[in-house]
Amino acid sequence: MSLLTDLTPTLLAAERKHMALPKADVLVEALPWLVRNQGKTVVIKFGGNAMVDQGLKAAFAQDILFLRQAGLKPVVVHGGGPQISRQLERVGLESEFTAGLRVTTDETMDVVRMVLAGQVQRELVGLLNEHGPHAVGITGEDARLMTAAKAYAQVDGRPVDIGRVGEVAGVDTGVVQDLLDNGRIPVISSIARSDDAKDAAEGGVFNVNADTAAASLAAALGAEMLLILTDVEGLYADWPHSEDVIPKLTAGELERLIPTLASGMIPKMRGCLNAVNGGVSTARVIDGRVRHSVLLEIFSDDGIGTMVVPDEQPFEGAAA
Numbered sequence: 001m002s003l004l005t006d007l008t009p010t011l012l013a014a015e016r017k018h019m020a021l022p023k024a025d026v027l028v029e030a031l032p033w034l035v036r037n038q039g040k041t042v043v044i045k046f047g048g049n050a051m052v053d054q055g056l057k058a059a060f061a062q063d064i065l066f067l068r069q070a071g072l073k074p075v076v077v078h079g080g081g082p083q084i085s086r087q088l089e090r091v092g093l094e095s096e097f098t099a100g101l102r103v104t105t106d107e108t109m110d111v112v113r114m115v116l117a118g119q120v121q122r123e124l125v126g127l128l129n130e131h132g133p134h135a136v137g138i139t140g141e142d143a144r145l146m147t148a149a150k151a152y153a154q155v156d157g158r159p160v161d162i163g164r165v166g167e168v169a170g171v172d173t174g175v176v177q178d179l180l181d182n183g184r185i186p187v188i189s190s191i192a193r194s195d196d197a198k199d200a201a202e203g204g205v206f207n208v209n210a211d212t213a214a215a216s217l218a219a220a221l222g223a224e225m226l227l228i229l230t231d232v233e234g235l236y237a238d239w240p241h242s243e244d245v246i247p248k249l250t251a252g253e254l255e256r257l258i259p260t261l262a263s264g265m266i267p268k269m270r271g272c273l274n275a276v277n278g279g280v281s282t283a284r285v286i287d288g289r290v291r292h293s294v295l296l297e298i299f300s301d302d303g304i305g306t307m308v309v310p311d312e313q314p315f316e317g318a319a320a
């Protein structure tokens with residue numbers, strides 16, 4: 001009998017007394033990632049559809065604070081699509097989406113801004129600040145963080161006018177860097193100042209999809225990771241017919257897939273692609289309905305959703 005099998009029963013008996021041992025295993029599993037990523041920025045997008053109950057929102061806030069305490073720099077970008085739709089309904093306005101983007105009239109824009117910056121962002125800031133003076137809420141308008149140009153939805157390859165919807169034209173990360181340098185957690189609403197000087201002078205702002213905003217910010221900040229929390233397990237290979245999640249795909253594979261995608265997955269996966277092409281090491285879509293999904297995804301060896309990685313770089317020195 002080997003020494004190991006000889007010792008195992010004794011060891012097992014000793015370990016049984018320590019029911020919390022799996023917790024130590026989890027911490028040890030997280031250690032290499034923590035060491036590698038000290039001081040790095042992680043952009044986390046919390047989708048409106050994933051904010052389904054108070055418990056989930058509180059657990060999300062704990063995860064973000066954990067990341068900060070562990071030496072990372074979390075940046076939160078939040079959505080609020082369903083919350084905007086509910087408010088529009090209350091005031092008698094209709095919600096219409098084209099290619100996953102909200103058709104935004106001037107009237108709609110007022111509601112979008114009020115709900116995102118005045119309600120959803122305030123709630124997240126409040127939850128994070130229950131644990132200390134950490135979170136600061138801003139929109140893309142603050143310190144000209146994000147400027148946008150009018151975007152058109154693509155329908156059957158043709159551009160469709162969807163009103164005051166913007167695509168990100170520029171990001172000035174100054175205000176976010178200032179906050180991060182001071183140990184704060186920026187919580188960002190996806191509203192941008194118009195990049196047209198005349199429009200901006202008249203107070204022109206654009207409604208930017210929150211996935212698009214998060215991806216642009218992640219790339220501009222040189223973030224290590226973009227995490228998008230939504231209300232499905234990840235990218236389904238054959239949605240809506242099956243719930244088989246694609247665990248991992250390269251930027252090239254995703255680019256080929258994007259024209260086949262539908263509704264809310266279009267801005268999400270386009271955002272992942274832009275982030276990775278913009279230098280972010282991984283972009284992931286995970287199920288925000290799972291409590292502590294951020295910690296689960298980051299700190300365990302098995303990811304829980306869909307991970308997008310850059311195309312493999314050709315080996316330097318390889319024959320052309």
Ligand SMILES: Nc1ncnc2c1ncn2[C@@H]1O[C@H](COP(=O)(O)OP(=O)(O)O)[C@@H](O)[C@H]1O
Pocket residue numbers: 046047048049050079080081082229230231232234235236237238239261262263264265
């Ligand atoms: N291939 C796909 N895999 C998973 N979900 C998909 C897919 N195509 C479309 N969807 C839809 O996209 C939705 C997520 O996008 P969205 O509703 O905008 O969420 P969020 O509020 O988190 O941004 C899913 O609930 C699902 O209905």
Ligand SMILES: CC(=O)N[C@@H](CCC(=O)OP(=O)(O)O)C(=O)O
Pocket residue numbers: 046047048049078079080081082084100101102112165166190207208209210211
């Ligand atoms: C242009 C556009 O569609 N903007 C979105 C902004 C909020 C958002 O993206 O929220 P989710 O992440 O919860 O979907 C909207 O008006 O609903």
